[in-house]
Amino acid sequence: MTTSEDRSPARRGAARMDARKVVKPLRSIAIFGAVGALVAAVALPAYAASKPADASATVQQLAAVDAQSLVVASQTTAAPVDRGTFSATTPEEIEKKKAEEAAAARAAALASTASAGSRSFDIGNYALVSPGSGEVRYPLPLGSYKVTRTLGGAHNGADMVSPQGTPIYAATAGVVRVSSESYYGYGVGVVIDGVVGGQRVETTYGHMTYGSRQVQVGESVAAGQLIGFVGSTGRSTANHLHFEVKVSGGLVEPIAWLSANAG
Structure with a gap:
């Protein structure tokens, strides 16, 4: 039963104050709850995006999900x-x-x-064999040449100046080791390995006319056999035969050697 004291203004004011005290904490709780929900709404998608893939997933499975094709470099082939x-x-x-x-x-x-x-090459009326009967012959016909330079310094042989087309003969019998249209500075050249008096003799013939060689590598030749014609090929400024002689591997003065051995 309500008394007059319960309806007094003082008691009603106190009741309202007590109600406000209860409402304020509830309002704070509601605000904090709303903020928390907002944070969760923002954070959860980001967390989901950055979450590591399941460790059991393979590269092939991921590729299948992405639906992309990957060409490995080792599988490609360059077309020629x-x-x-x-x-x-x-x-x-x-x-x-x-x-x-x-x-x-x-x-x-x-x-x-x-x-x-x-x-x-037209050899004309030249003899196919030089005059003589010895195992050493003159490489050019006697009287057809003039010696202008001989062995000395960096020059390894004798220069026997003679008109172009003068026949050149093998000084000794032997086997052709070199027969070339371009034999270093000799130009068209021939090298013959032979034996004279039991000694190994190598003779070289340089600066012949192009296309005039009459012997080939590996061919056996006789002393005095026609092997080519005088020219001015290679390192040469005039028609002449560059003639070299090596006895047992050592250079000798060609003109003196011919004088001592040719016949």
Whole structure:
């Protein structure tokens, strides 16, 4: 039963104050709850995005999920680049192929020219064998040459000046070791290995006319046999025969050796 004291203004004011004290904590709790929910809404997607993939997932499975194709470098094959008749994969290889084919073509042309020249060169009425009967012969006909330089310094032989086309004969019998249209500074040259008086004798004939060689490598020749014709090829400024003689591997003065042994 309510009394008059319960309805007094003082008691009603106290009741309202007590109600406000209860509402304030509830309001704070509600605010904190709303803030927490907002933070969770922002943080959870970011956390989900940065969460590591399941350790049991394989690279193939991930690739299947992404639906992307990956080409491994070791599985690819470079297609050859074709440049006319050259098949290569880089510009360097193409240039190398070109150089190799050009060198082969030059060598083939030189060999063909040398071979054809040796067969077609007109030897005229020259004797195929020089006069004499000894195992050493003069490489040029007597009276057809003049010696202008001999062994000495860096010069390894004798220069026997003679008109172009003068026949050249093998000074000794032997086997042709060199027969070339381009034998270093000798130009068109021939080298013959022989034996004289039980000693090994090597004779060299340089600066012959192009295409005039009458012997080939490996061929056996007789002393005095025609082997070529005087010219001015290689390091030469006039028609002459450069004649060298080595006895047992050592150089000797060619003119003196001829005078002592030719007959």
